[in-house]
Amino acid sequence: METKFTRPLADVAVTPDGTAIEGYASLFGLPDQGGDIVERGAYAASLKRLASAGESVKLLWQHDPAQPIGVWDELREDARGLYVKGRLLPDVARAREAAVLIRAGAIDGLSIGYRTVRATKDDQGRRRLAEIELWEVSLVTFPMLREARLGAKGADLALLHQMTAAVAAARTRLMGQ
Template structure:
């Protein structure tokens, strides 16, 4: 099986997630400037024991945090995730991060600066609009 190219929004700015978090525009900027896409891991279900691919591009635009990368099928987990993504059974994205700066606004936590560690392919994203598509 060939590697599978994927892309999508891992975070959408000013959009409330199921944990009452909202990410402000620019929240990822410093983290991305420090390490770039190569510093961000691609995991399955936030499992750091088995990375499943690489993110070739990770950047903020007006809408949110956009990611583009490849699921590597040289490993059993990579083959499984690639097959599920291609079948349409797995299409969520979710971020793993450390809060650097945030404020509370009513019931919401507004994240204005975060250290981005990873973007996972997940079954149920905390932000329902964080979805991937097979690229190309």
Template sequence: MAGTIETRGIAAAGACAAGRPAAGPAMPPPARFAGYAAIFGEVDLSGDRIEPGAFAASLIGRRAGDVRMLWQHDPARPIGRWIAIAEDRTGLRVTGAFALDTAGGREAAALAAAGAIDGLSIGFRTKLARRDAGGAKRRLVTIDLWEISLVTFPMQERARLTLLA
């Protein structure tokens, strides 16, 4: 539906909230990270495939910081800001910084540093999609990008982050 914001994360059946990480690490976690929020041509767990160039119109005239960085697609939980967002041959390449002066940003950074979370996922509105010949899959041709989240379970297996020193 054109007016619906879609997200690309999956919920774990029966999952429960994890406890908070231990307070007071000796060294603060890295504040910056990079990765791919979406991979072109890869079918995600919902059957969608994002076409190269799908984000181009959405990114024109928009600063990276205008796209929200959220925790698990929750608009009430911003955890940092995007420094760079661009399409390349592989997909939607992103560089971000955790807001370490907030509890949510510190928690996200600590969990990423511990290797407990490394998934990235997009929240978007579909502007143009086409069905594959079999009709089972949707090819996302034009996407209006709203947010990119750190998630436990990304819809695309290779949509992951790497911490930067």
């Protein structure tokens, strides 16, 4: 049996083995609040290494390594970014709390924990992350990349990319005048 809760950007399903969650933990080409931009392909080597070693990316609560709350069943790069799909484990108290907060719409952010392997600076002084060693993806209240959310769908993200590009172009025109 499955019960589905729907909000504008998040679909959350409660199944016997946990609360299923999915979304984009990272989006390519968008600057986060610190100015970092993840490039396409940045996760490929890390995901391949993890898979070949039989290791996994951890699902944490608010980046706290003492608070794993579930498991990621799927992590993959696609044209938009790092897509994640996993489950909050019902036997973990904090995971049950997180599920309630998600269903209420109080929390929907995703954020990555990583080490930069290779990066360059662009002409605006922002770091462009070309290769990342991914450690964990957390459920968070305030993601560093505002667009990294549970339930982010392709159509929503395509529109978001168009809007972000338009704002960036407008900013460039204004700064150049």
